[in-house]
Amino acid sequence: MEPIPDQPMDQPKQKMKIPCNHMLSYIYLTQSYSYCAVCDGDNGMCYYCPSCKFHAHSECIEWPETIDHPCHSRHPLKKVSPGTIDYTDGKCHFCREELVDPTYHCSLCNFSVDVRCWRFPPERTIYQPKSHDHTFTLMPRKITFTCNACGMLGDCNPYFCFECAFMLHKDCIDLPRVININRHDHRISRTYHLGHGGWDSCGVCRKEIDWMFGAFTCKRCPNYAVHSKCATREDVWDGKELEDEPEEEEEIEDPFKVINDKEIIHFSHEEHNLRLGDDNVIGYEKMRCDACITPISCDPFFKCVQCEFFLHKVCASLPRRKRSIMHTEKLDLQVTNKAGEYNGCRSCNKLFDGFRYCSRFEKFDVRCGSVSEPFHHELHPHPLYHILSPTGRLKLCGACGKYLHYVLSCTVCEFNLGMDCATLPRKVKHTCDDHDLSLHHLPGKSKGQLWCDICEGKVDPSVWFYGCDDCGSTLHIKCVLGDFSYLKPGNKYGEAELVANGGMTRPFCICCGKRCRFPSFLKATCPNIVCEQRWGFPSFLKAASPDSTVLFACSMDCAYDKYFMVWFYEDFDY
Incomplete structure (x- = not known):
């Protein structure tokens, strides 16, 4: 190709036609360490042909003004900008992706197609004997229909079986036949027609299943069924087809x-x-129980006959391998190899000691890893189910008022519960009260302002808090539990030791300057010369000896502050 001569700045840039008919990828230009064939630019999104090694920005390509499409032979399609056709749904007719510039459109039929589906149109016929005995043919027009495989409404060009009168979305033709999901212990199999029977609600979304359409069913559990789309969600299915694998x-x-x-x-x-x-x-x-790191309290427990090792009876019975709603893989129960080894829970984002349920790449504490459906909580009248919110669509937790990714949701009302709040202990003991403290939630029922008996700050009755039914006291959850509630006092983490806050005098935090009010705090000894050289002495810090200074951190935020984080450093994975 001859080089493009320099052009005056006031003239439009010369564009080129695509020199081949191969399938193009849409990539970042910097990923291929090459240049645009038109403008010599080395960054931005571009079309790339692996066969011809051709790169060009979309704006540098001269797309034709009109095209013919095999799936819309009645009228030619004209090149338009998506913003000029505001009467459409803004999506490609075939792939249902958002339309980008340029787009090809038929105003008579309200038919739109993106560049990729023009260059690589969908197959006119599909025959997959493992999925269906007959051939599916692409209908040449857009209609509204109910897919026989998933039971969902479609507004596109369906694939039609003339033998069975089935209509399917294109992506439903390739649905797997036999799979495992993390909501059920047995394999489930796909059928295009569920048939009349006493089917339960969907095992994932808990909504009704129409027996006239397809679903996944279990051969061992006669009433169990799952919507096809629910069964193949990325947070439910591990992506493995098991049809030819023996069970x-x-x-x-x-x-x-x-x-x-x-x-x-x-x-x-x-x-x-x-x-x-x-x-x-x-x-x-x-x-504390060495599995869940919560106090033994009055629950049945096992104690080692020779050392200080405790397990709640429930924790002692935790299965060593299980399916969990937290992950598509089976999780393995692993134990702590050494004191001071801690991890971050992928679900509730808490640091924790003790046992953990692990996949190949992720870890969950045993509280989150043991959550099953339906989940019942005494502060909500309806059962809750796990929903993994798509990226960017966080859900509001009704307990703490935060927007979270991992939630348990109610199918009856608009209530969501974050995993951290769902696994809070229902009853706790605290030195500020002789009685048990229990979780409370009083939205719209409080007659006056509530105050925390620990920090003396305001308590919002619309979020969960701990309270004493005998004394009427109210306390913030964080004031009662602190940030280190799932770490074991007495263990060392990096160079810091976690110490129970049970002394007569509460120490000053090195970072916030306040007295540590939570049940435990981190303590580290730092040479004075290091403190002076790196940070200087805050005015509230008192030297413990001529040679060293004892540092305290009351919370996780303070533990990672510039004064303290070097002493509380340990690699861990969420």
Whole structure:
């Protein structure tokens, strides 16, 4: 190709026609380390032909003014800008992607197609014997129809089977035949016609299923069915087709071996026996379960006969491998290898010690990993179900008022509950009150202003808080639990130690300058010379000795402040 001569600035830039008929990709120009064939630019989006090594910006290409399309042979299509056809739905007729400039359009038929679907039109006929016995033919006109595979309304060109009178979306022809989903323990199989029967609501979205259309069903559970679109969602299905793979029952080891009526050997603590604790937990109520890191409280628990190792009875029975609504893969139960090893929960974003459920790349604490559907919470009258919100569409948590990605949603009313709030302990003990504190929610019912008995700040009754039914006290959830509620006091994290805030005098935080009011805080010892050289001494800091200074951090924000973060550093993955 001859080089393009220089042109005056006031003349339009010369464009070129695409020199080949190969399939083009739409990529960032910098990804291929090349230049636009027209303007020699080296950045921006461009069309790329892998066969001809051709690159060109969309604005540098001269697209034809009119085209003929095999799926719309009655009229030619004219090149337009999407903004000039405001009476359309703004999407391509075939791929249903948002229209971009340039677009080809027929104003007589209200038919629009993007450049990619013009250059690579959809197949006129599709025959896939594994999916259907007959051939599907693309109808040459746009109609409104109900897809026989997924039961959803379509407003496009359907594929039609003349033998069965089935109409399908194009992407429903390729639906898998046999799959596993994270909402059910057995395989489920696809059918184009569910048939009359006593079907339950959809096992994912919990909405009604129309038996006249297709769905996924379980051969072992006669009433279980899932909408086709729900079963193949990216947060439900792992993407694996299992039709030709034999189904084998996976043998999962039990989490413990029974010694007698009161003793077991748990896989996480095989060196010693665990004995079922007595009903009287006095002396143990402040101890924490090594699996979930919450206080033993009055729940049944096992205690090691030789060391300070505790497990709630429920936590001791956690399965070593399970399906979870949190992930499409099966999760493995793993234990902490050493004191001070902590992780970040992918679901609730909390740092935690203890046991964790893990996929290949993600980790969940056992509280989130054990959540199942339907989820019942005493502060909401309806069951809740897990919904993974699409990117950019966060949902408002009705407990804390924050917009979150991982939520449990109500199918009856517009209520969502974030995973952090869903796994909050229902009852807790705190030194500010002799009674148990329980979760409360009083939207629109409070007769006066509520105040936190710990920080003396205002309590918003529209968000959840802890309260005492006997004394009438109210407390912020963070004031009661703090940021380190799922980390175990006494462990060292990096160079810092987590210390229970049970002394007579609360220490000053190195970062915010306030006294630590939460149940635990981080403590580290820093040489004075390091403090002076790196940060200088804040006015409120007192040297513990001539050679070193004891630093305290009361919260996670303060722990990662410039004064303290070097002492609380540890690699972890969300």
